[in-house]
Amino acid sequence: MKNKQKAKFSFGAYLSFFTRFPIPWWLFLLSLLLGFANTEVVLAVSNYLIRINKGELYNGVIIGYALMNVFNALLSMLINLTGGYGSALVTLRARKLLWRKILHLPMREVERRQPSALISGLVNDITQASLVVQMAFNTIVSLYSFFRCCWEMYRFDGTLSLYMLLLLPIAVLVFALVGHLQYQMMLRRYDSLNVMTTFFSEHISAAKHVKAQAMEDLEVTEGLKAIDSRYKADLYYAFMVAVQMLSNSLYNTIGTIVIALCGSDLIRQGKMPETGINDFSTYKGRVDQYTAEVLTHYQTLKGTQGALQYVGVLLDGPEEDPQAGDPLPDKQTAQDIRLERVSFGYIPQQPVLHDLSFTIPHGKVTAIIGNNGSGKSTLLKLLQGIYAPDSGRIWLGSTPVDESKPCELRRQFGYILQNNPLFSGSVRDNIAYGETGSADQRRVEQAARLADADSFIRQLPNGYDTDVGAAGALLSGGQRQRIAIARALYIRPAYLLMDEAGASLDHRSDAAIFRTVREELKGHTIIVVAHDMRTVMDADLIVVLNHGELEATGTHDELLAASPTYRDYLKKQGFALPGEEAAK
Numbered sequence: 001m002k003n004k005q006k007a008k009f010s011f012g013a014y015l016s017f018f019t020r021f022p023i024p025w026w027l028f029l030l031s032l033l034l035g036f037a038n039t040e041v042v043l044a045v046s047n048y049l050i051r052i053n054k055g056e057l058y059n060g061v062i063i064g065y066a067l068m069n070v071f072n073a074l075l076s077m078l079i080n081l082t083g084g085y086g087s088a089l090v091t092l093r094a095r096k097l098l099w100r101k102i103l104h105l106p107m108r109e110v111e112r113r114q115p116s117a118l119i120s121g122l123v124n125d126i127t128q129a130s131l132v133v134q135m136a137f138n139t140i141v142s143l144y145s146f147f148r149c150c151w152e153m154y155r156f157d158g159t160l161s162l163y164m165l166l167l168l169p170i171a172v173l174v175f176a177l178v179g180h181l182q183y184q185m186m187l188r189r190y191d192s193l194n195v196m197t198t199f200f201s202e203h204i205s206a207a208k209h210v211k212a213q214a215m216e217d218l219e220v221t222e223g224l225k226a227i228d229s230r231y232k233a234d235l236y237y238a239f240m241v242a243v244q245m246l247s248n249s250l251y252n253t254i255g256t257i258v259i260a261l262c263g264s265d266l267i268r269q270g271k272m273p274e275t276g277i278n279d280f281s282t283y284k285g286r287v288d289q290y291t292a293e294v295l296t297h298y299q300t301l302k303g304t305q306g307a308l309q310y311v312g313v314l315l316d317g318p319e320e321d322p323q324a325g326d327p328l329p330d331k332q333t334a335q336d337i338r339l340e341r342v343s344f345g346y347i348p349q350q351p352v353l354h355d356l357s358f359t360i361p362h363g364k365v366t367a368i369i370g371n372n373g374s375g376k377s378t379l380l381k382l383l384q385g386i387y388a389p390d391s392g393r394i395w396l397g398s399t400p401v402d403e404s405k406p407c408e409l410r411r412q413f414g415y416i417l418q419n420n421p422l423f424s425g426s427v428r429d430n431i432a433y434g435e436t437g438s439a440d441q442r443r444v445e446q447a448a449r450l451a452d453a454d455s456f457i458r459q460l461p462n463g464y465d466t467d468v469g470a471a472g473a474l475l476s477g478g479q480r481q482r483i484a485i486a487r488a489l490y491i492r493p494a495y496l497l498m499d500e501a502g503a504s505l506d507h508r509s510d511a512a513i514f515r516t517v518r519e520e521l522k523g524h525t526i527i528v529v530a531h532d533m534r535t536v537m538d539a540d541l542i543v544v545l546n547h548g549e550l551e552a553t554g555t556h557d558e559l560l561a562a563s564p565t566y567r568d569y570l571k572k573q574g575f576a577l578p579g580e581e582a583a584k
């Protein structure tokens, strides 16, 4: 499990996993009762068979034998049906629970666990949950059947049954050994499946980049390693199945020899009829069958404990409740954002932002600049409460961000990134993403016009109904960006965050769209992260970050005097500084 975190998952936690979602007990109980009934039918079949073997070929016996076989077939079908239906429901409910949990994981957890590992948990691991419930019930039925058959066997011939007891330690030893190996085998198959899922989900979705870097050959080799590890696990599985069959045959052979030796002795002593060995073997066959079933169920349960470890630990982990916290007061738009000694690091002991204190005025445009990695994007994530500061506080007016309802807080923000994720679905749905009701076509078109997207959308095969493809793959980078800008304009957020939002647009479009956004959202707070100083200079307030520290804040004129970094940026982009000649 290369990308999955190994964490402690006790047997108690394993059991508590099954209290987290409703299990359709009635279906499994029905399956259990049908299983008990089927054991009786199976025993009746054995009794009829023994009578037929004895030559009791009466109509009643033959009809009884046939009827019991039909019952056996019907009951088996019903057991499969109820068990299968119950299992499908368990998988459905466990998967829904996990999906909800994944969407409510704090961002740090999402990053720590890696998206591909989460996908594999949701697609593969969770299917084991239904197996556990079914196996638990099957074990009860198999145990019942085992003891019931032992009793019938004992009633048929107590002495020979006691000889069979001598075989019990061998059976336990052989099955325990094979069981342990099977458990290992299941874990190995499971891990290799997860490694493959993780690898392929990452690399197939990044196929464009693999091609662009001409890395196909290398990635093919890496993919083959993942395929190979599954192949080895399959070989190991095939080997284990063969070993299991061999041990079963050996065990049966030893049983047959013991029955033959002891049975013939009993026949010689006249304590058993001549057909006794054959009849006794019928019961012994059933006992062996249920012994194997009990052990197989046990091994499967052990195997699923390993497989459910990842999702169990995940479900036990932290969760973010979007509804928890204080509602935002009305008129939140008319509030400044205030940072009070804010520090933050993704990794403990590695701070990205250091002790930041400044105010972002409401209704104005604030630009944030700084070198690569100085923490500009991180700061925007903190403002929306996606991450919490390690120390210090952020205020929206008089409301601390960490105490507000995350869902209300985040709906105040529009967030345009350099590369915005679109979702498969129509252009309209993507622009109106964030709308809880149905999309308002008039507002969608208006937002698209402002983002200069309306004309190209109308040229698409189905206009606003055109499917953008997975992650917007059927559109160009610039088209995706315009749709993302239209999305932000559609919701008309109180705070608009633009993180290098114009980077994939040509400069004239970038400037024109930015102008439109400013005019359209006049009175709203706009925070822009940009490297292009033409966008920055006009801002009402400019914040200069230097390696995560606040170097200066002020207007263009103020920073010319106060910030060497600001002056440096202007110079590098060819702007004339007061008293100097323009570089271009």
Ligand SMILES: Nc1ncnc2c1ncn2[C@@H]1O[C@H](COP(=O)(O)OP(=O)(O)OP(=O)(O)O)[C@@H](O)[C@H]1O
Residues within 6 Å of the ligand: 111, 346, 347, 352, 370, 371, 372, 373, 374, 375, 376, 377, 378, 379
């Ligand atoms: N999810 C993350 N996990 C760990 N470290 C991260 C994560 N995101 C960013 N960082 C680190 O935090 C630092 C600040 O990153 P951030 O993206 O905020 O910088 P930035 O100023 O926006 O940079 P750029 O101008 O290059 O976009 C970087 O050193 C980066 O490696």
